Amino acid sequence: MHVISAPQDFNAEELYVDLWPIIGHSLYLKCEGFNFAGSIKLKAAAEMVAAAEQDGVLTPGSIMVESSSGNLGVALSMIAASKGYRLLCVTDTRCNLSTRRQMEAFGSQVHVIVEPDAQGGFLGARIAHVHSLCASDNRYVWLNQYTNPSNWKAHYHRTAPAIAAAFPRLDVLFVGVGTTGTLMGCARYFWERCRRVRVVAVDSVGSVAFGGASAPRMIPGLGTSIRPPLLDESYVDEVVHVAEADTVRACHRLARSGFLFGGSTGTVVSGAMNWLAQHDERQLTAVAIAPDLGERYLDTIYQTNWLQGVYGEDVLSSGELTAGSRSA
C-alpha cells in the first residue's frame, strides 16, 4: 500500500510493457506516465525544485516561470500547488488544450506564444518571453530545464538505476530527445557504470538536436528547434530519427492493442523498431522509455481530422509497421 500526502511522492517506477506481441520485436517499454503529473517530467521538476530550494533560489514569495511544451509545466504546476508556490508557464500553440487546462486547474498562469522566432522555431520565442518576464520582476525564478543540471541528474539518480536494477543484462536503451535531460542522465549513468549498454537517442525528423535542418513538427515533447545545451554527444552511442507520420502509426498500433501512449512514445517505439530490424536482435535485451500516456493527445494524434489535415489522407493506411523475429 502507498499512502502519500504530497502528489509528487508517488511514481510507478517498475512498470514495463513487453511489446513483442504488438510489434514483433523484443522490446520492453518502461512506462513513466503513472504518477499524478502523468509524465516522466515529474522527476525533473521535483529534482529542480528541490535543488532551487536547497540553494535558496526559491523562497516563499517566488513565482516560478518556465518554458515547457506541456509536461514539465504540468509537473511544476502540481509541485507548486502542493508547496504553495506560484507558477507561470510559457508554452506555444502546439501545447494540448487539456494540458493547458490542467496547469490552470493547479492554479498556474499560462502564456501561449503564437508566433515562432525568426528561425521559424517556437522555442526561441518562448525563451525570449521568459527572459522579458524575468527582467520585469525579480520575484520570477526561472529553473530553466534546458540548462539545469538537476534535469539530467533526476534520471541519473532515478530512471537509469531503476532500469539497471530491472534489467541487469540490458544491451540497448532507446531514449527520446527533448531537452535531453532523460537521455543525458541515462547515458551518463550507463557510461560510468555499465559500458556494455548502448544508449540510442531517438529524435524527430526536423529537430536540430544532433544537427540537420529545422523543419516544422507538430507533436510536442520530442525534438527541438534549438540545440540542447545539456546535450553531450560523447555519451550517446547512436542517434535515430523518426518522421512524425511514423510516430503516429506507432501510436495507433499500440492503441489498437489497448495501450494508449503519447506521441513521444510512438517516436521512440518506431525508432527502436527500425534499429532492432537492422541489428541481430535475437540475443539483445532492449528497453525503451515511454514518457507519458495518450489521453492528452486525443484531439491530435488520435483524432482523424487533425491527422489527415497535418499528414495527409493516408497517414494511417500507408507504411505498415514491420515485424521482426524473436529469439527462442
Ligand SMILES: Cc1ncc(COP(=O)(O)O)c(C=O)c1O
Ligand atoms: C512527452 C514527452 N516526451 C519526451 C520528452 C523529452 O524529455 P527530455 O526533456 O528529458 O529530453 C518530453 C519533455 O518535455 C515530453 O514532454
